[in-house]
Amino acid sequence: MKFVQGIKADVTADIVYMMCPMHLLKLDDLIKQIETGQVLEILTDYDGALEDIPAWCEKTGNEFLGIEETEDYYKFYIKKTSS
Amino acid sequence: MRKVYFDHVATNPLLPEVLDSMMPYFKEEFGNPLSVYDLGLRARDAIENARSEVASLINVKPSTIVFTSSGAEANNFALKGIALAKQNEGKHLIVSRVEHHSVLNTARSLEKMGFVVTWLPVDKYGLVDPDAIKKALTKETVLISVTHASSEIGTIEPIKEIVNIAKEKKVIVHSDGVATCGNIPVDIQDLGVDLYSMAAHQFYGPKGAGALYIREGLRIVPLIYGGIQESGRRAGTENVPAIVGMGKAASLAKRDLNQRIEHNKKLRDKIIEGVLKIPNVYLTGHPERRLPHHASFVVEFIEGEAMLLLLSMKGIYAASGSACSSRALKSSPVLLSMGISSALAQGSIVFSVGISNTSEDVDYLLNEFPLVINKLREMSPFAKGWGDATKGDKCYTGG
Structure with a gap:
């Protein structure tokens, strides 16, 4: 897993405690709303996202920048590189 | 009926x-x-x-x-x-x-x-x-x-x-x-x-x-x-x-709220005014800061469930405390927390009105409720020396 720090996001979605697969639905929804080159930040406590989000990025042609861990949840950073 | x-x-x-x-x-x-x-x-x-x-x-x-x-x-x-x-x-x-x-x-x-x-x-x-x-x-x-x-x-x-x-x-x-x-x-x-x-x-x-x-x-x-x-x-x-x-x-x-409140308040106030004429009956809750459709009381010497039963035989449906406390035949923790004694809390009764109720419904209640109270007080060992609820006789006379 790629760990990052201090990445500035253009859009943030706080879905901490929301059930799986909300992380993928939110991703799908928000990636359509941002411009190519912009960065999306997803906050979630769902462990399954550690596999799901990088896999989703690979499948959809977006760049997975990495994660930052906090005490209670993860911050995922995704750069829109698909058109 | x-x-x-x-x-x-x-x-x-x-x-x-x-x-x-x-x-x-x-x-x-x-x-x-x-x-x-x-x-x-x-x-x-x-x-x-x-x-x-x-x-x-x-x-x-x-x-x-x-x-x-x-x-x-x-x-x-x-x-x-x-x-x-x-x-x-x-x-x-x-x-x-x-x-x-x-x-x-x-x-x-x-x-x-x-x-x-x-x-x-x-x-x-x-x-x-x-x-x-x-x-x-x-x-x-x-x-x-x-x-x-x-x-x-x-x-x-x-x-x-x-x-x-x-x-x-x-x-x-x-x-x-x-x-x-x-x-x-x-x-x-x-x-x-x-x-x-x-x-x-x-x-x-x-x-x-x-x-x-x-x-x-x-x-x-x-x-x-x-x-x-x-x-x-x-x-x-x-x-x-x-x-x-x-x-x-x-x-x-949302559309009808003001109209409902106005309707309910009139009936609620009529119930409160009428029921409080019965001796040894007290309003519970705040006299002004209260729900517009809600009139609650405690009735001395008798028990809420018995009142509900006799009222229901007259076709009047009411509650005694919360639905949950009522079924459990337990003194309401809400009333106890207000400093009402356990014995008095047993005489809890709540009348809550709605949009289909009429002033005649309240008249009917105000006619029947004192009769119900009298009947129960006649049977109550705690109400000896008690006056006539239908005549608004004053208070318990001891004994």
């Missing part, structure tokens, strides 16, 4: 328009809202429309409304969900003593899980003192839960003042609005609470539908795990007809 329903805090009949709005979703529009084809999409649209109607009733964004199965579930969700989400910041909750059992018992279950609860006292009218909250707050406090109004005593609590105190310390405030939503004007922007529970059947909607308002951005741990219904916050295939009915009932409540 005349039938008079004076138990609108227990539940209400469905309005015909509400039933009509629900019917298609029992029949041809039976789709699962998560299905991607048109049948499912129409069910989803119906839910979103209901969400907008409920949100509009309390002046919030639709996305902040989560549908539940009941007001009790909404209360459970609020307390457990916030306590668990915030447990790393603190494990202290403040809960009033005049809460519904769905708040009281949830808080008790959290105590067993290691949370600490401060039980807030109330005054003789059942009012929470905001200063007592100030004193109860600690660095560990994560949630305050105070009902907007108790359905047992009708007292409307000073929620706005409580919120102002809580905001200074950044503590979350939940209010159980089951008795108030749809019965008095509720503007969450003005009230300022972070969470607010509602139940459809309290404003002429169906049973089986409730909702919790959750302030935007507030993290809450789900109560029911499963699928992604309600934005991943409450799993389970939605009760589409009931939710649609709740939405319709909310839109009608």
Whole structure:
């Protein structure tokens, strides 16, 4: 897993405690709303996202920048590189 | 025999328009809202429309409304969900003593899980003192839960003042609005609470539908795990007809609220004035700060359940304390917390009026109720020397 720090996001979605697969639905929804080159930040406590989000990025042609861990949840950073 | 329903805090009949709005979703529009084809999409649209109607009733964004199965579930969700989400910041909750059992018992279950609860006292009218909250707050406090109004005593609590105190310390405030939503004007922007529970059947909607308002951005741990219904916050295939009915009932409540309040208040005041003419009967709850459809009393020397039974034989339906306490034949913890003695609390009775009640219904009650009281007092070993309730004789004479 790629760990990052201090990445500035253009859009943030706080879905901490929301059930799986909300992380993928939110991703799908928000990636359509941002411009190519912009960065999306997803906050979630769902462990399954550690596999799901990088896999989703690979499948959809977006760049997975990495994660930052906090005490209670993860911050995922995704750069829109698909058109 | 005349039938008079004076138990609108227990539940209400469905309005015909509400039933009509629900019917298609029992029949041809039976789709699962998560299905991607048109049948499912129409069910989803119906839910979103209901969400907008409920949100509009309390002046919030639709996305902040989560549908539940009941007001009790909404209360459970609020307390457990916030306590668990915030447990790393603190494990202290403040809960009033005049809460519904769905708040009281949830808080008790959290105590067993290691949370600490401060039980807030109330005054003789059942009012929470905001200063007592100030004193109860600690660095560990994560949630305050105070009902907007108790359905047992009708007292409307000073929620706005409580919120102002809580905001200074950044503590979350939940209010159980089951008795108030749809019965008095509720503007969450003005009230300022972070969470607010509602139940459809309290404003002429169906049973089986409730909702919790959750302030935007507030993290809450789900109560029911499963699928992604309600934005991943409450799993389970939605009760589409009931939710649609709740939405319709909310839109009608918003449209007719002032008219309903005016109608109910007149009847309520007539009941209070008439019943208080009976000696040794006392109003419970606040004389002014009370629900417009709610008149509650304690009757000395006799017992609430017996009154209910004799009244029902006359076609008059009322309640004694909360529906839960009433069935358990237990003194109401709400009345005890107001300093009412255990013996007197046994004589609790609540008349709650609704839009289909008339002034003649109240006349009928005021004629029959003293007869019922007299009959029971004649049998009561505690009422020796007692005067005639129908003549308004003064007080117990001892003996």
